[in-house]
Amino acid sequence: MGKVIQNLNELKNIIDAEKAAGKKIVFGNGCFDIVHVGHVRYLAGAKELGDVLIVAVNDDSSVTGLGKRKEVVTPADERAEIISALDPVDYVILFGEPTVENLLRTLKPHIHAKGTDYTEDNVPERDIVLSYGGKVAIVGDPKDHSTRDIIKTIKKLREK
Numbered sequence: 001m002g003k004v005i006q007n008l009n010e011l012k013n014i015i016d017a018e019k020a021a022g023k024k025i026v027f028g029n030g031c032f033d034i035v036h037v038g039h040v041r042y043l044a045g046a047k048e049l050g051d052v053l054i055v056a057v058n059d060d061s062s063v064t065g066l067g068k069r070k071e072v073v074t075p076a077d078e079r080a081e082i083i084s085a086l087d088p089v090d091y092v093i094l095f096g097e098p099t100v101e102n103l104l105r106t107l108k109p110h111i112h113a114k115g116t117d118y119t120e121d122n123v124p125e126r127d128i129v130l131s132y133g134g135k136v137a138i139v140g141d142p143k144d145h146s147t148r149d150i151i152k153t154i155k156k157l158r159e160k
Contacts, residue, residue: 002055002084004092008106011093015054015107024050027109029100031058032079038115038145040086045139046113047088055089056103059096066098066150073151102130110133117143 005011015025028046032039042111047053059076063069074082084092095103104112104125116120116138120126124134130136 002053002086002089002092004080004094006093008093008103011091012106014091015052015109018052023052024109024111025054025107025109026113027051027054027056027100027102027104027107028113029056029058029095030115031063031066031072032083033063033069033074034150035079035082036145036150038141038143042084042113042115042140043086043088046111046137049111049113049139052090053088054091054093054107054109055083056093056095056100056140057083059094062096062098069148069151073078074128099124101125104128104134105132109134111135111137113137113139115140115143118157 007099017068018025026046026049028043032037041051043055057080060089063072080092080094083089112123112125112134114123118138120136120138125137130142
């Protein structure tokens with residue numbers, strides 16, 4: 001089971017020690033509001049790229065700030081706990097910024113893993129990752145699953 005880390009400096013110290021021990025660090029991120037098989041496959045694919053998987057989970061205000069939804073289904077602390085319980089995940093941190101740029105600059109993971117809704121060329125943080133010598137990787141299954149679709153299905157079922 002992974003560990004939820006509350007403080008970025010604490011996580012940086014942990015990751016620096018992991019790097020010093022020769023471990024390859026992989027970083028992933030997402031909202032994970034309703035965890036589904038696409039999330040599980042993404043995280044499993046990310047972990048296959050290295051030894052230690054850090055997952056940054058959007059806090060509640062950043063989920064709604066992305067404009068995808070007006071409110072969250074699962075509170076941030078619970079989402080972090082759920083993600084940390086998944087086998088591939090070693091560390092989880094919540095974040096409230098619009099992007100993970102600050103986390104990437106601070107932690108400098110070897111690999112920044114994104115889902116298949118991106119390409120290596122259009123990952124928003126690509127230039128930051130490349131600037132410190134990291135790599136971008138696309139992992140997971142095709143984007144056939146989404147929280148948005150699950151919510152639509154639940155609404156339809158409720159109408160019946």
